[in-house]
Amino acid sequence: MSNFxxxxxxxxxxxxxxLLAKARKQPLSSHDSISLSSKExxxxxxxxxxxxxxxxKLLDELQRKHDYIVEGKKPQAIMALGALAAHLNMAIQARNASNLE
Structure with missing residues (x-):
């Protein structure tokens, strides 16, 4: 464990x-592509x-800043919703990037 x-x-x-630029691209082997059925x-x-x-849809709702979303919430909870929005945006961008290759 101390190695980490x-x-x-x-x-x-x-x-x-x-690091990404230096990383080697690893092509999928034919065995890997066959193991996942087209239905899956x-x-x-x-x-x-x-x-x-x-x-x-969730991001759109958060961006509208409706009162019911933040009403009665503590500042930390509101910041957590902002973090959620940021992570959702990053995840959508990552998904879009995965479709490029």
Whole structure:
């Protein structure tokens, strides 16, 4: 377990991009692509589409800043909703990026 102590607490966007650029692309082997049936793949894609649509609806609702969303909530809870919105946006961007390759 002590081997993990050398992990950094944070990484900059520049460092992350540098690591990504240096990373080797690993093509899918034919065995991997055969193991996942087309029905399973379609089901997974449908789940992603549904998740993306629902996430966008949730983000739209959060961006409208309706009173009922923040009414009676503590400042920390409101900040947590902001963090949720940020993470949903990042997740949608990651999903879109995964569709490019």
């Amino acid at each position: 102590n050398s992990l950094p607490n944070s990484i900059s966007h520049k460092q992350l991009n540098s 793949q379609e089901s997974f894609e449908e789940l992603l589409v549904n998740w993306s649509s629902l996430s966008r």
